[in-house]
Amino acid sequence: MEKFIAENKERFIGELIDLLKIPSVSTDAKHKPDVIKTAEFVKEKLLSAGADVVEICETAGLPIVYGEKIIDPSLPTVLVYGHYDVQPADPLELWNSPPFEPVIKDEKIYARGACDDKGQMYMHVKAFETMMATGKLTCNVKFMIEGEEEIGSPNLEIYVRENQDKLKADVILISDTGMLSNDTPSITTGLRGLSYVEVEVTGPKRDLHSGLYGGGVANPINVLCEMIASLKDENNKITVAGFYDKVVELSEEERAAMNAAPFNIEDFKADTGVPEVAGEKGYTTLEHTSIRPTLDVNGIWGGYMEEGAKTVIASKAYAKISMRLVPDQNPDEITELFQKHFESIAPSTVTVKVNPHHGGRPVVTPTDSVEYQAASKAYEATFGKKPVPMRGGGSIPIVAMFKELLGLDSVLMGFGLDTDAIHSPNEHFGIFNFMKGIETIPLFYQNYAELKK
Amino acid sequence: MEKFIAENKERFIGELIDLLKIPSVSTDAKHKPDVIKTAEFVKEKLLSAGADVVEICETAGLPIVYGEKIIDPSLPTVLVYGHYDVQPADPLELWNSPPFEPVIKDEKIYARGACDDKGQMYMHVKAFETMMATGKLTCNVKFMIEGEEEIGSPNLEIYVRENQDKLKADVILISDTGMLSNDTPSITTGLRGLSYVEVEVTGPKRDLHSGLYGGGVANPINVLCEMIASLKDENNKITVAGFYDKVVELSEEERAAMNAAPFNIEDFKADTGVPEVAGEKGYTTLEHTSIRPTLDVNGIWGGYMEEGAKTVIASKAYAKISMRLVPDQNPDEITELFQKHFESIAPSTVTVKVNPHHGGRPVVTPTDSVEYQAASKAYEATFGKKPVPMRGGGSIPIVAMFKELLGLDSVLMGFGLDTDAIHSPNEHFGIFNFMKGIETIPLFYQNYAELKK
Numbered sequence: 001m002e003k004f005i006a007e008n009k010e011r012f013i014g015e016l017i018d019l020l021k022i023p024s025v026s027t028d029a030k031h032k033p034d035v036i037k038t039a040e041f042v043k044e045k046l047l048s049a050g051a052d053v054v055e056i057c058e059t060a061g062l063p064i065v066y067g068e069k070i071i072d073p074s075l076p077t078v079l080v081y082g083h084y085d086v087q088p089a090d091p092l093e094l095w096n097s098p099p100f101e102p103v104i105k106d107e108k109i110y111a112r113g114a115c116d117d118k119g120q121m122y123m124h125v126k127a128f129e130t131m132m133a134t135g136k137l138t139c140n141v142k143f144m145i146e147g148e149e150e151i152g153s154p155n156l157e158i159y160v161r162e163n164q165d166k167l168k169a170d171v172i173l174i175s176d177t178g179m180l181s182n183d184t185p186s187i188t189t190g191l192r193g194l195s196y197v198e199v200e201v202t203g204p205k206r207d208l209h210s211g212l213y214g215g216g217v218a219n220p221i222n223v224l225c226e227m228i229a230s231l232k233d234e235n236n237k238i239t240v241a242g243f244y245d246k247v248v249e250l251s252e253e254e255r256a257a258m259n260a261a262p263f264n265i266e267d268f269k270a271d272t273g274v275p276e277v278a279g280e281k282g283y284t285t286l287e288h289t290s291i292r293p294t295l296d297v298n299g300i301w302g303g304y305m306e307e308g309a310k311t312v313i314a315s316k317a318y319a320k321i322s323m324r325l326v327p328d329q330n331p332d333e334i335t336e337l338f339q340k341h342f343e344s345i346a347p348s349t350v351t352v353k354v355n356p357h358h359g360g361r362p363v364v365t366p367t368d369s370v371e372y373q374a375a376s377k378a379y380e381a382t383f384g385k386k387p388v389p390m391r392g393g394g395s396i397p398i399v400a401m402f403k404e405l406l407g408l409d410s411v412l413m414g415f416g417l418d419t420d421a422i423h424s425p426n427e428h429f430g431i432f433n434f435m436k437g438i439e440t441i442p443l444f445y446q447n448y449a450e451l452k453k
Numbered sequence: 454m455e456k457f458i459a460e461n462k463e464r465f466i467g468e469l470i471d472l473l474k475i476p477s478v479s480t481d482a483k484h485k486p487d488v489i490k491t492a493e494f495v496k497e498k499l500l501s502a503g504a505d506v507v508e509i510c511e512t513a514g515l516p517i518v519y520g521e522k523i524i525d526p527s528l529p530t531v532l533v534y535g536h537y538d539v540q541p542a543d544p545l546e547l548w549n550s551p552p553f554e555p556v557i558k559d560e561k562i563y564a565r566g567a568c569d570d571k572g573q574m575y576m577h578v579k580a581f582e583t584m585m586a587t588g589k590l591t592c593n594v595k596f597m598i599e600g601e602e603e604i605g606s607p608n609l610e611i612y613v614r615e616n617q618d619k620l621k622a623d624v625i626l627i628s629d630t631g632m633l634s635n636d637t638p639s640i641t642t643g644l645r646g647l648s649y650v651e652v653e654v655t656g657p658k659r660d661l662h663s664g665l666y667g668g669g670v671a672n673p674i675n676v677l678c679e680m681i682a683s684l685k686d687e688n689n690k691i692t693v694a695g696f697y698d699k700v701v702e703l704s705e706e707e708r709a710a711m712n713a714a715p716f717n718i719e720d721f722k723a724d725t726g727v728p729e730v731a732g733e734k735g736y737t738t739l740e741h742t743s744i745r746p747t748l749d750v751n752g753i754w755g756g757y758m759e760e761g762a763k764t765v766i767a768s769k770a771y772a773k774i775s776m777r778l779v780p781d782q783n784p785d786e787i788t789e790l791f792q793k794h795f796e797s798i799a800p801s802t803v804t805v806k807v808n809p810h811h812g813g814r815p816v817v818t819p820t821d822s823v824e825y826q827a828a829s830k831a832y833e834a835t836f837g838k839k840p841v842p843m844r845g846g847g848s849i850p851i852v853a854m855f856k857e858l859l860g861l862d863s864v865l866m867g868f869g870l871d872t873d874a875i876h877s878p879n880e881h882f883g884i885f886n887f888m889k890g891i892e893t894i895p896l897f898y899q900n901y902a903e904l905k906k
Contacts, residue, residue, distance in 0.1 A: 027761040087763060094659070151761055178665070192664060196762045205726025206547070207877040211645060211847025212631070214777050215747035216721075216738045218731035221772075222681060222750050229682035232675070268669075273658025273768075278671035278802040285669045294668035297675050298765050303752035304773060308480040308604055309649045309810040310540060311775055311848075312751050312876050315726075319674075320757060322764055324667050349731040357762040394664025395764075423765050424660040 001134045005126075005438055012126045012438065013109070013431065015045065019084075019118050020102040020111040026062055026085035026151050035147050038084045039063050042125070042145050049129035051143070057163075059155035062147035066166070069132070070140045076452045077140040078445060079169035079408065080128075081398065082121030082176065083149035086113035087423045094425035108428040116422035119429035120175035120415060121145060123437030131442050138449035142169055149176075152196075152358025153398050160405050171371045171448065172402050175437060177392050177414030182432060184262050185383040187375055188412040190391035191399060192290070193325035193362035195334040196298075199342060200353040201227070201317045207303075208313040217313065218349030221302045224317040227345055227352075231295055231321075235281035238295045238323070240341040246328045250291055258291070259284055261388055271419055290391040294324040320357075324395065331359025331397075360397020363410075370451045371411045378413075378443035382436055413437075413444065454587045458891055465579045465891065466562070466884060468498065472537075472571050473555040473564040479515055479538035479604050488600050491537045492516050495578070495598050502582035504596070512608035515600035519619070522585070523593045529905045530593040531898060532622035532861065533581075534851065535574030535629065536602035539566035540876045547878035561881040569875035572882035573628035573868060574598060576890030584895050591902035595622055602629075605649075605811025606851050613858050624824045624901065625855050628890060630845050630867030635885060637715055638836040640828055641865040643844035644852060645743070646778030646815035648787040649751075652795060653806040654680070654770045660756075661766040670766065671802030674755045677770040680798055680805075684748055684774075688734035691748045691776070693794040699781045703744055711744070712737055714841055724872055743844040747777040773810075777848065784812025784850075813850020816863075823904045824864045831866075831896035835889055866890075866897065 005012075024038040025031040039056050046054045046067040054067035062085065070077075089099035089112045097103045102111035109119065124143070131137040144167065146156050160167060177188040203220035204213070233239055250258070263286050265277060279288035288294075302317030304310035323334055339354040346352040365372065367389045379387040392412070399410045415437040421427045458465075477491040478484040492515075496507045499520040507520035515538065523530075542552035542565045550556045555564035562572065577596070584590040597620065599609050613620060630641040656673035657666070686692055703711070716739050718730060732741035741747075755770030757763035776787055792807040799805040818825065820842045832840040845865070852863045868890040874880045 027759065027763070088757075088759065090757075090759070091660075150763075194664075194764070196764070198762075203727055206874060206879070207544075208725060209847065209876045210747070210749045210751060210775055211647075211777060211845070212871050212875075213725065213742060214749050214775075214846060215745050216730055216732050216741035216846075217725055217727045218729075219749045221753050222685070222748075225678040225681035225750065225753070228675060228678035232679075272661060272666065272670055274656055274670045274802060275804060276671075276800075276802045277669055278800075279669050288668035289666060292668050294663070295675075296663045296667050296672045296766055297678065297756065298663060298763055299756035299758045299767070300674050300678070300770065301754045301758040303750065304541075304543075305752045305754040305771075306480070306541065306543070309651075309773065309775070310480070310603075310751060310876065311647070311649070313749055314752070317753065318758075320762065322663055322667075322762070324664060347729075347731075349727060349729045351728060392664070393667060393669075394662065418665050421659060422665075423662045423763065426659070 001130050001136055001442055004130050004134050009435060016109065016119060016122050016434065017102045019122060020113055021100055023100045024085050024147065025088050026148050027088050035062050035085060039065050039147055042084050045125050046143060049125060050132035057159065059159055061155045064159055065143065065145040067143040068141065069137065071137055075139055076449060077142060077169040078448065079142045079144060079167060079172045080124045081172055081174045082124060082145045083117045083147065084121060084145050085147040085150050086118065087150050091425060096426055107431045109431065110426055110428040112427055114427050114429040115416040115420040116427065117149065117176045119434055120437065123175060123415065123434060124441060126438045127441035130438065131445065136442060137445065139445045142167065154358065156398055157401050160401065164406065167406055169408060170452065172408050172410040173413060173444065174396065174410050175413050175415060176396055177394065177412045178416040178418050179414055180262060180388060180390065181417065185379045185385060185387040186390040187372065187379065187387045188392040188414055189367055189389045190364040191362060192393055192395050193329060193331050194322060194360045194395040194397060195325060195331045195338065196322040196357040196359065197335060197338055198318065198320050198355045198357060202315060202351045203349065204313065204315050207315050210311040210313045213313055218347065219313050220317040220350055221314055223347060223350050224319060227342065228297060228319060230345060236279055238293065240338050242337045243334065247293060248327045255287065258391065259286055261286060261390065289393040291326055293326050293329060296322055298322050324393065325362050327362045327364055329362060331361055335359055360395045361400035363399045365409055369409060371409055371448065374444050374447035374451055375411045375413050377447045378440045381443050382440045413441065454583050454589055454895055457583050457587050462888060469562065469572060469575050469887065470555045472575060473566055474553055476553045477538050477600065478541050479601050480541050488515050488538060492518050492600055495537050498578050499596060502578060503585035510612065512612055514608045517612055518596065518598040520596040521594065522590065524590055528592055529902060530595060530622040531901065532595045532597060532620060532625045533577045534625055534627045535577060535598045536570045536600065537574060537598050538600040538603050539571065540603050544878060549879055560884050562884065563879055563881040565880055567880050567882035568869040568873040569880065570602065570629045572887055573890065576628060576868065576887060577894060579891045580894035583891065584898065589895060590898065592898045595620065607811065609851055610854050613854065617859065620859055622861060623905065625861050625863040626866060626897065627849065627863050628866050628868060629849055630847065630865045631869040631871050632867055633715060633841060633843065634870065638832045638838060638840040639843040640832065640840045641845040641867055642820055642842045643817040644815060645846055645848050646782060646784050647775060647813045647848040647850060648778060648784045648791065649775040649810040649812060650788060650791060651771065651773050651808045651810060655768060655804045656802065657766065657768050660768050663764040663766045666766055671800065672766050673770040673803055674767055676800060676803050677772060680795065681750060681772060683798055689732055693791050695790045696787065700746060701780045708740065711844065712739055714739060714843065742846040744779055746779050746782060749775055751775050777846065778815050780815045780817055782815060784814055788812055813848045814853035816852045818862055822862060824862055824901065827897050827900035827904055828864045828866050830900045831893045834896050835893045866894065
């Protein structure tokens with residue numbers, strides 16, 4: 001397989017670049033034709049790699065690409081999940097090259113979706129091609145590649161529910177996470193959940209002149225700021241009533257093990273550019289970003305935002321607020337607690353609305369399972385080092401849903417790096433990482449087939 | 454004169470509508486040709502009304518229209534100030550008819566600038582035409598109509614400084630304020646000043662994924678909200694150190710007189726749509742909006758503001774913040790105090806920048822002056838009621854500048870209403886008010902010439 005991969009490296013990269021050129025932004029309806037085009041691209045590549053059947057499955061939203069290769073029903077079946085949609089690219093002015101015109105610089109491919117998740121998803125397509133071409137496929141394989149991950153997978157659950165037989169498998173394999181560094185491979189064993197809401201604060205029924213009315217009416221922007229400020233206390237604890245009730249505290253041993261992972265605060269500051277780290281009192285940065293829940297304003301707007309000075313008191317102010325959740329917080333419960341709390345703290349001078357967006361449950365996967373062991377040995381073979389089990393800070397809400405509906409555990413074989421700038425301008429993916437993924441994934445199939453015997 | 458005005462009413466309104474059709478938005482460079490076109494419109498109308506000389510005076514920015522009619526150097530001279538530029542029209546979706554396609558509904562003209570200040574400025578042009586046509590001009594008159602009021606008149610001061618001889622006059626006459634109601638005429642005797650800043654809070658050097666980094670870095674939007682929230686205390690007092698040091702407290706008598714003005718809190722709530730009024734503890738709504746300084750966020754933005762959910766921690770968050778000032782607060786001092794305060798409260802997890810925009814000093818004009826008396830008698834004649842002297846909440850920074858550079862007091866003969874929605878969607882101006890202005894202004898000239906004898 002190594003020889004096949006090496007000989008086809010340039011072609012694999014070229015295909016990924018073609019895939020990255022299609023702006024499959026799922027949040028934006030005007031990109032729907034691009035999203036469809038991307039689904040067709042994935043279908044074609046799965047077919048040419050050797051899948052028996054590939055279907056573009058319509059949903060109420062954007063389609064899911066399903067493909068399979070059943071070599072022997074008695075062998076274990078791996079269900080690969082990935083997504084072919086990408087985050088919006090804005091703010092465009094901060095990109096050094098256009099987000100949908102991929103360029104290679106310093107051995108990295110720069111484009112929206114390079115890592116999240118086109119690059120990582122495509123490793124699986126090329127690993128499958130490699131196993132097929134070299135006669136080394138040791139498991140049955142099914143692919144379920146969706147186009148709505150970045151908008152919270154609103155139709156995936158329905159699809160999974162309606163196709164439980166078709167999706168029967170032994171394990172789910174996903175590459176949509178990162179690893180510590182190219183020298184220190186790691187496998188994500190836990191993920192945070194998500195609760196996401198949009199809030200609207202209304203003061204006057206129309207925009208008012210700040211000279212004529214200023215001082216006599218509550219300004220909804222000022223009020224929104226005050227309400228947001230009150231959501232955390234001086235120790236950066238979230239003040240939403242009941243927010244921490246179901247948070248499982250880790251043992252001192254678990255915390256010590258997690259804090260032993262290679263992590264340099266100066267590197268973290270240099271990477272992010274923050275003058276100082278911040279976070280909930282009593283926890284480390286590694287803990288802040290993995291085992292502790294958060295509350296972040298992801299967007300805020302209101303009033304006059306253009307050049308120059310306009311003396312206006314806006315009628316409305318808005319914010320998008322998300323909370324990352326940890327076991328055993330339930331996203332529906334947290335969203336409800338937030339809504340109640342936010343309404344309860346609104347002063348009588350304004351009215352407020354809270355609109356829930358999608359949510360996702362936190363998950364943790366055990367390191368002594370067959371699937372984790374199969375992945376761990378695969379990384380060990382290609383990186384020459386045993387990977388570190390890590391709790392991740394992000395959310396893949398569908399992992400909890402797969403467990404619930406299909407009864408399957410997921411293995412998160414991520415090859416991205418935290419520095420890949422996913423969801424940000426200048427997203428990129430190392431060619432080293434893309435190729436390591438293609439080398440490592442087939443070994444997982446081998447190990448998994450052996451361990452399952 | 455009454456007859457002339459009545460006979461020409463339709464034409465006067467038609468001309469104003471033509472003037473309102475030109476989108477002379479000074480904040481937006483792409484409207485520069487419209488601004489120039491508007492200046493030419495004003496020039497032409499002054500000439501045809503009978504001005505001896507009209508010039509379009511170039512500045513470093515947008516031009517000033519200067520015109521004059523000197524009938525007798527021994528008579529007093531009135532210098533009319535107005536502006537032909539308008540505020541931006543956004544948010545466009547809240548207008549019931551396009552802002553630059555004026556419509557008349559319920560005896561009101563709806564268009565951006567209908568009241569502020571095209572409608573009110575044009576009353577002076579038509580009053581001048583009326584006096585010329587009927588042989589009733591009793592004073593010399595000079596017009597100075599600028600095109601940059603809505604961006605803080607950056608070039609007017611230079612123009613005034615360089616043309617002190619040309620602008621020699623006895624009094625300045627301005628219609629850029631409102632009156633209490635059509636039944637209760639009033640004249641503005643005081644104006645608030647203005648300090649306007651834009652602030653920028655920077656956290657990470659790039660947008661970060663809120664899953665991977667959330668909880669471990671300060672989110673600049675959350676921080677901006679916390680900083681803004683801290684700018685007022687629980688009594689709605691502004692916390693900027695030194696902010697109130699120079700505020701002149703009114704006597705109990707003055708406060709009682711001002712609170713005797715007709716004002717109904719329920720009407721105010723119905724007009725603005727606020728569920729409750731708000732404001733600094735210990736003062737009434739009338740006081741909040743006139744004799745007390747304010748701090749309002751006029752705009753805020755950062756992060757993801759489009760449809761859907763994006764899980765991002767923005768690199769930067771921004772706000773436009775203005776403070777209305779009262780005697781004897783100095784805008785430059787207040788801007789400096791704000792800047793120092795804002796920098797001092799920034800946590801070490803972010804960096805902040807404060808960029809000052811334009812400012813203006815507060816002013817108060819005496820009611821026993823010749824110019825106030827001339828105006829008061831004019832209103833009394835046309836409205837049948839003595840006008841109420843009122844402190845206004847808005848700012849006309851140039852009034853203080855005229856006093857300083859030309860040594861002249863200004864008379865603020867406003868005919869607009871607080872409900873005219875200036876700076877807001879659906880700005881309008883009553884035809885009653887437009888016509889009353891044209892009738893009242895010539896009487897000011899008559900009274901002023903007599904009182905100055």
